Amino acid sequence: MSEVREKAELAKKSSAQLAVLTTEQKNEALSSIARSIERHADRVLEANEQDVQKGIDSGLSKALLDRLQLTDARLKDMVKGLETLIELPDPVGEVLESWERDDGLKIEKVRVPLGVIGMVYEARPNVTVDATGLGLKTGNAMLLRGSSSARHSNTALVDVIRHGLEETDVPVDAVHLVESAERSSVQEMLTLNDLVDVIIPRGGAALIQRVVRESSVPVLETGAGICHIYIDCDARAEMAQDIVVNAKTDRPAVCNAVETVLVHTSWAERHLRSLLELLRERGVDVRGCPRTQSLAPFVKQATEEDWDMEYLDMVLSFKVVDSLREAVAHIHQHGTRHSEGIVTDNRETAEAFLQQVDAACVYHNASTRFTDGFEFGFGAEIGISTQKLHARGPMGLPQLTSYKYVLRGDGHIRGGGPTSC
Amino acid sequence: MSEVREKAELAKKSSAQLAVLTTEQKNEALSSIARSIERHADRVLEANEQDVQKGIDSGLSKALLDRLQLTDARLKDMVKGLETLIELPDPVGEVLESWERDDGLKIEKVRVPLGVIGMVYEARPNVTVDATGLGLKTGNAMLLRGSSSARHSNTALVDVIRHGLEETDVPVDAVHLVESAERSSVQEMLTLNDLVDVIIPRGGAALIQRVVRESSVPVLETGAGICHIYIDCDARAEMAQDIVVNAKTDRPAVCNAVETVLVHTSWAERHLRSLLELLRERGVDVRGCPRTQSLAPFVKQATEEDWDMEYLDMVLSFKVVDSLREAVAHIHQHGTRHSEGIVTDNRETAEAFLQQVDAACVYHNASTRFTDGFEFGFGAEIGISTQKLHARGPMGLPQLTSYKYVLRGDGHIRGGGPTSC
Structure with a gap:
């Protein structure tokens, strides 16, 4: 035997x-x-x-x-x-x-x-x-x-x-x-x-x-965590910034860290550049779609592969989108059903996101870093x-x-x- | 594609x-x-x-x-x-x-x-x-x-x-x-x-x-159901008989029908022959271990293969055992973790069986035929x-x-x- x-x-x-x-x-x-x-x-x-x-x-x-x-x-x-x-x-x-x-x-x-x-x-x-x-x-x-x-x-x-x-x-x-x-x-x-x-x-x-x-x-x-945060047009600038910085830099090597940020175009025009600058100061290697790059020239170009990468590192990719629908579709295509978040002050938009996104944990106005047995109060994981x-x-x-x-x-x-x- | x-x-x-x-x-x-x-x-x-x-x-x-x-x-x-x-x-x-x-x-x-x-x-x-x-x-x-x-x-x-x-x-x-x-x-x-x-x-x-x-x-x-009923020494004769007849003959072709009956030796000496005769009258092809055969010569010999057979038919095998422990060990070796029952008036023996036997459904003084979404009240299965x-x-x-x-x-x-x- x-x-x-x-x-x-x-x-x-x-x-x-x-x-x-x-x-x-x-x-x-x-x-x-x-x-x-x-x-x-x-x-x-x-x-x-x-x-x-x-x-x-x-x-x-x-x-x-x-x-x-x-x-x-x-x-x-x-x-x-x-x-x-x-x-x-x-x-x-x-x-x-x-x-x-x-x-x-x-x-x-x-x-x-x-x-x-x-x-x-x-x-x-x-x-x-x-x-x-x-x-x-x-x-x-x-x-x-x-x-x-x-x-x-x-x-x-x-x-x-x-x-x-x-x-x-x-x-x-x-x-x-x-x-x-x-x-x-x-x-x-x-x-x-x-x-x-x-x-x-x-x-x-x-x-x-x-x-x-x-x-x-x-x-x-x-499994792996390719986690997204969607910054809606109705997101407060400071809250979005705090959540993204926390979700990326608190512990970049773990599965609940954020890998791609989707940004509504109207929020992007007002606040994206300063968010990108802040991340760069914190040592994050920022990559983005052409619309992101047009707002901040120091951003490297994100390739198609970036959307499917679990960096597990101080790297973050950005994509500007025109609607909640586009954000949800991107997550549906590239996400790993781990942890996905939205930042917005609009309750209706938030509830639509929470319902439509298929993932183990979906977040409204909170960092994806909470996906953890101890943070959930299980005492063990x-x-x-x-x-x-x-x-x-x-x-x-x-x-x-x-x-x-x-x-x-x-x-x-x-x-x-x-x-x- | x-x-x-x-x-x-x-x-x-x-x-x-x-x-x-x-x-x-x-x-x-x-x-x-x-x-x-x-x-x-x-x-x-x-x-x-x-x-x-x-x-x-x-x-x-x-x-x-x-x-x-x-x-x-x-x-x-x-x-x-x-x-x-x-x-x-x-x-x-x-x-x-x-x-x-x-x-x-x-x-x-x-x-x-x-x-x-x-x-x-x-x-x-x-x-x-x-x-x-x-x-x-x-x-x-x-x-x-x-x-x-x-x-x-x-x-x-x-x-x-x-x-x-x-x-x-x-x-x-x-x-x-x-x-x-x-x-x-x-x-x-x-x-x-x-x-x-x-x-x-x-x-x-x-x-x-x-x-x-x-x-x-x-x-x-x-999966398949090789279900057992263990008739303990403290089982009432009539109850054991009713349960075995029901579990075998109500609908023999389904997974919750009983395939092997384990009988405590002292119950066997008193009641097994008449149970076997009743089953024969009902058209059940009865097979047994040598001790079963010695009590009722019309019983065919059960081979080692019988213990691992899901007959799905009017066939039933019997084995005489000396203890609860022997019954549980047989079920552990030959069962498919589907439905397993004990017939006894001894509460302690019953609870030991219910706890020790590893199966989806374990029964005390009831037919294994109840393992069914509709019988459980689920309304669908x-x-x-x-x-x-x-x-x-x-x-x-x-x-x-x-x-x-x-x-x-x-x-x-x-x-x-x-x-x-």
């Missing part, structure tokens, strides 16, 4: 035990993992040092090395993350709905864990601990597959996690790391429909697209879903659960004609 | 219009489709006659011919189905949750349509109308791909549906039939991630498995999901929707340190 199937079978078996644990039992396990990480910090940092050294030797970029690197502070963040999870309510067991039929048959819809979650992720070793914490809190077993560049770190972390579980009611087999560096091991995970209930990819667009394309197991897609099935937008703990129907009768049998089944 | 992509693009475009229609506008369209079917009944029946004749010529089985055949009564059922949908509440626009942050930013979670639903289905032409009704009621555009054996019927029905839409606010392009008989046209539908939001397969296990395997678009899997993402068990109208977050601010920008994004 392959490594992947063997570990998936153990995870599946343990998921049945996990599903019936109390919140207290799961919290104790999280706490025990946190203590284990503290106790074995040196070992984890040593293993990480091996990965970092290998990364330097093989010419990994500075950005990737930074993601790979673990420090005392980053280990403390992991521990803090687990402690936060302990404080959060456990969604499992929640009765979502209940009703009784006329014949007395009682039906309850109850939250249950998903079962086995397969995580496929890149460089950052903190995902190993963060994802395991989220999974265990919601009663799920974890099958983890990190990147080979973080192999020593992940192996050490999973050892430390499993060591922590030894003293608890959560079975050690609830957490597994796939150690094979073969690409085929990912392929195998993605097709284990009998053992894995959901695959969550975390990483760059290439990884996510590969998983979406190859997986027959249902996927929770956390698995990622931001850009698909429409199961969960959309920021995902918290309830999004790692399913439900089942529990029916209690007293000898109830079904009579009469068939309806659907 | 291929037929599939062209039609998917038109559907996608129309889905933006559909999403903002009122319930009244959508109901009017459903009513207009119903009238169009009544008006063009002869044309539909004529087209269907061509398919049936072709089916007879090519040696289609009697069961398949029956599914293919349309009659006045079946057309009336379609019309009645549409009229039922008009009466049902429209889930779109429902505010699922709403809250306000301390800084005054308001967040609303609102139900929205999925967008474009791709249906891949077999013989029954009624799916063409039923699925379209469900999809339009929930504001979704439909891309339909029926089987080639029903090609004339489906073409006529979609023509009649689109004709009905002409007089309404629902765009005609909201409903398309893929006419190509090439298998590659299905393949193409399953990978149109930019245009199709969800694929729903309806048909036999082979079709569903193919779709699950090949689709990169998210799938709503409506898309199918019964056996996956855990998005929806599980019977799916009604709300399961054809997603949600989006609508955020309303007054110049809100994000400050302070980054959390997750």
Whole structure:
């Protein structure tokens, strides 16, 4: 039997035990993992040092090395993350709905864990601990597959996690790391429909697209964010400026940062030049359509490709439009259904935008940067879903659960004609 | 451009219009489709006659011919189905949750349509109308791909549906039939991630498995039902007997019919023989493990394959077990997570079963036959999901929707340190 199937079978078996644990039992396990990480910090940092050294030797970029690197502070963040999870309510067991039929048959819809979650992720070793914490809190077993560049770190972390579980009611087999560096091991995970209930990819667009394309197991897609802000003719100049500056410069490398600003022509004539100058002063590389350029000659020309770019950087493209309709059509064509905003003092225009734009999060007079599980008050975040099935937008703990129907009768049998089944 | 992509693009475009229609506008369209079917009944029946004749010529089985055949009564059922949908509440626009942050930013979670639903289905032409009704009621555009054996019927029905839409606010392009008989046209539908939001397969296990395997678009899997009933040592003889007879014989060809009965040894010794005799009298082909056979010699031997068979017929297999644990383990190994029941007067045993068994619907002292959208009171049913993402068990109208977050601010920008994004 392959490594992947063997570990998936153990995870599946343990998921049945996990599903019936109390919140207290799961919290104790999280706490025990946190203590284990503290106790074995040196070992984890040593293993990480091996990965970092290998990364330097093989010419990994500075950005990737930074993601790979673990420090005392980053280990403390992991521990803090687990402690936060302990404080959060456990969604499992929640009765979502209940009703009784006329014949007395009682039906309850109850939250249950998903079962086995397969995580496929890149460089950052903190995902190993963060994802395991989220999974265990919601009663799920974890099958983890990190990147080979973080192999020593992940192996050490999973050892430390499993060591922590030894003293608890959560079975050690609830957490597994796939150690094979073969690409085929990912392929195998993605097709284990009998053992894995959901695959969550975390990483760059290439990884996510590969998983979406190859997986027959249902996927929770956390996709790219080509986010837009539309400045309407009725937008206040200062508000529009503050929102655009915040949405671009607060943290340009994340998915909820704005990438393209659409500007109504009448607002553009009055205020666009000073907005562009301000952005340039803040170090933003500004690109624009010919109408934008005619208002501010220092703006570089935006090509067709710009409208489909997730810059993840201090770059912002501008397009002047003649109407709400044109703005919505541009977003429909180039957006990734992540986060889209309008700035306007006209309520009707705002409501039309909010209704017509199809995205996980739509904003009126606010920065797109709020698309975040913590900002939403979820206390934890698995990622931001850009698909429409199961969960959309920021995902918290309830999004790692399913439900089942529990029916209690007293000898109830079904009579009469068939309806659907 | 291929037929599939062209039609998917038109559907996608129309889905933006559909999403903002009122319930009244959508109901009017459903009513207009119903009238169009009544008006063009002869044309539909004529087209269907061509398919049936072709089916007879090519040696289609009697069961398949029956599914293919349309009659006045079946057309009336379609019309009645549409009229039922008009009466049902429209889930779109429902505010699922709403809250306000301390800084005054308001967040609303609102139900929205999925967008474009791709249906891949077999013989029954009624799916063409039923699925379209469900999809339009929930504001979704439909891309339909029926089987080639029903090609004339489906073409006529979609023509009649689109004709009905002409007089309404629902765009005609909201409903398309893929006419190509090439298998590659299905393949193409399953990978149109930019245009199709969800694929729903309806048909036999082979079709569903193919779709699950090949689709990169998210799938709503409506799977097979290998359902079990466990008769505990504390089960009343008559109740157990009534439930098993109902769950097997009421409608053996459907997914919620029971396929295997697990019997506690002490109940078996007292009552199993008479249950087996009763089932034989009712025309059920009874198979069993050696312990079952030793109690009733007329029982055929069940092979290992029997435990993994969805008979969909008047066949039932029996296995004697020594404990709840053994019953749960058997279900875990052989069940399809559809519907599983226990018969017992012992509350504790019942609760342990309900909690430990992982299935869409778990039953105490009731027939598994209740797993049905209409029996659940949903008023409509898309199918019964056996996956855990998005929806599980019977799916009604709300399961054809997603949600989006609508955020309303007054110049809100994000400050302070980054959390997750």
